[in-house]
Amino acid sequence: MSKFLFGRYLPLDSIVHRLDPRNKLMLSFCYIILVFLANNWLSYLILIALTLGAIRASTIRLGFFLRGIRPLIWLILFTVALQLLFSPAGGHVYWHWAFINITQFGVINAGYIFIRFLLIIMMSTLLTLSTQPLDIATGLASLMKPLRWVKVPVDTLAMMLSIALRFVPTLMDEAQKIMNAQRARGVDFGEGGLFKQAKALLPLMVPLFMSAFNRAEDLSIAMEARGYQDSEHRSQYRILTWQRRDTVTWVIFALGLALILICRRW
Amino acid sequence: MVVAITFEHVGYTYQADTPLATPALDDVSLTVPDHGYLAVIGHTGSGKSTLIQQLNALLKPTTGRLTVDEFTITPTTTNAALKPLRQHVGMVFQFPESQLFEETIQKDIAFGPQNFGVAEADALALADQMLTQVGLDASYAQRSPFELSGGQMRRVAIAGVLAMHPQVLVLDEPTAGLDPQGRQEMMDLFERLHREQGLTIVLVTHQMEDVAQYAEQVAVMRQGKLVKVGTPQEIFGDPAWLRANQLDVPRAAQFAQKLATRGVTWPQGLPLTATALADQLAAQWPKGGRTRV
Numbered sequence: 001m002s003k004f005l006f007g008r009y010l011p012l013d014s015i016v017h018r019l020d021p022r023n024k025l026m027l028s029f030c031y032i033i034l035v036f037l038a039n040n041w042l043s044y045l046i047l048i049a050l051t052l053g054a055i056r057a058s059t060i061r062l063g064f065f066l067r068g069i070r071p072l073i074w075l076i077l078f079t080v081a082l083q084l085l086f087s088p089a090g091g092h093v094y095w096h097w098a099f100i101n102i103t104q105f106g107v108i109n110a111g112y113i114f115i116r117f118l119l120i121i122m123m124s125t126l127l128t129l130s131t132q133p134l135d136i137a138t139g140l141a142s143l144m145k146p147l148r149w150v151k152v153p154v155d156t157l158a159m160m161l162s163i164a165l166r167f168v169p170t171l172m173d174e175a176q177k178i179m180n181a182q183r184a185r186g187v188d189f190g191e192g193g194l195f196k197q198a199k200a201l202l203p204l205m206v207p208l209f210m211s212a213f214n215r216a217e218d219l220s221i222a223m224e225a226r227g228y229q230d231s232e233h234r235s236q237y238r239i240l241t242w243q244r245r246d247t248v249t250w251v252i253f254a255l256g257l258a259l260i261l262i263c264r265r266w
Numbered sequence: 267m268v269v270a271i272t273f274e275h276v277g278y279t280y281q282a283d284t285p286l287a288t289p290a291l292d293d294v295s296l297t298v299p300d301h302g303y304l305a306v307i308g309h310t311g312s313g314k315s316t317l318i319q320q321l322n323a324l325l326k327p328t329t330g331r332l333t334v335d336e337f338t339i340t341p342t343t344t345n346a347a348l349k350p351l352r353q354h355v356g357m358v359f360q361f362p363e364s365q366l367f368e369e370t371i372q373k374d375i376a377f378g379p380q381n382f383g384v385a386e387a388d389a390l391a392l393a394d395q396m397l398t399q400v401g402l403d404a405s406y407a408q409r410s411p412f413e414l415s416g417g418q419m420r421r422v423a424i425a426g427v428l429a430m431h432p433q434v435l436v437l438d439e440p441t442a443g444l445d446p447q448g449r450q451e452m453m454d455l456f457e458r459l460h461r462e463q464g465l466t467i468v469l470v471t472h473q474m475e476d477v478a479q480y481a482e483q484v485a486v487m488r489q490g491k492l493v494k495v496g497t498p499q500e501i502f503g504d505p506a507w508l509r510a511n512q513l514d515v516p517r518a519a520q521f522a523q524k525l526a527t528r529g530v531t532w533p534q535g536l537p538l539t540a541t542a543l544a545d546q547l548a549a550q551w552p553k554g555g556r557t558r559v
Binding site for chain 2: 064174181182186187206
């Protein structure tokens, strides 16, 4: 499980860690728009500088981000290959066979796609590495508040989300324990052919589901025993407050946006 | 003395090379004789569970070297070389009932042996045999393990480990959450396996009574270090030191110590179990007379 980095919080004390989670969520979202606005090398260079700056400010080592990319590498390569081989004609044609064209246009586009993937993964990894899952849930719930006006059960959704996030590490521990017990009984996880691997999952999944259902039942009883009622308005223990540093991030963001708008090819 | 298990300067760090790196074992050296019975005690988080997971290489040492009979495990040992070791060292984890998954109890017990190459028919026959060994009726064989009570499920899980015919049996708090009678029966079962089949046993426990009654050798862990190894007599002979390590002596020994402060002497050494206490007291008591204590 130690390879599974995406969604794991690294407890450090940096300015990025201390930002308001609502702010980080909004920034990450707007950052993705920014990534799609960029369309030439200069604008991508500005984005890379912004991203590296954010990573630097978080004091998390770059190696962690590269490791975050590893599980997605095949998806990225697949998309890049599609882009490279099947781009519409444009510019110089380097190679041509049947319906496959490798063109100047295709090569450049593939490069852009690759950088886009990298940047978006890095920024979302930064979000999850620097923000506790529960803070992300609180932030999301707070951002969803306006939806209450259209009768969306925001509080219930927020509760579901925080319970789900809360039990990710618990279930991962549980999975690790069960895997250990089954490995001790001679199961090889992640070895052999596809069929053998799928079969090896059964001794893991059955006990894991059993324990998850038991846990869900215990938790619901514990919640009701403490007077939990669905759809009741809930007060919060952790109050999020917008700080000066949150405003500063938007100033930086606005500067980046302006630079990219100036540099991009119209 | 034939040695079954040797730890040589074994160290283990969780999530090495990350900011979350946590050292869990630090320079542990220890030997357990063949057919020995070792109890590992220590405060929660002292590294007991990490220590025993080294024994069948679920965790490989990050430094040092470990030998279990003919197997040697170093930080560079490959996983393929470890499969026979997993059969050699049987592991009963905390709450082993959570490892049950098959449709029938018989199939679940037969699962382990089949993974190590025992033919299905033989494994199923073995399962029936193991079922009675752990004290469950043979009629349970075709029932679902999920219909059973917690204590019965644990017996099935233990039968599943014993069915692999391990030479070393590692037990991580095997009696946690059982009722007193179930606990007694479980410990008696392990004692029988130790005495009759010569299994080497490594027991992690918080029950000092069990340590006093069954163990031949006791290892005390603190913060990933092995701080003391000795016989139960040696370990429990120093209650002040034990308390400083957030551990305690068995109740019978506590009682014997209180008697000692009132002038009772223990010429054969401090009694650690209720039986030993009663025997020594009976021997000292003048026949039919009374002593003021």
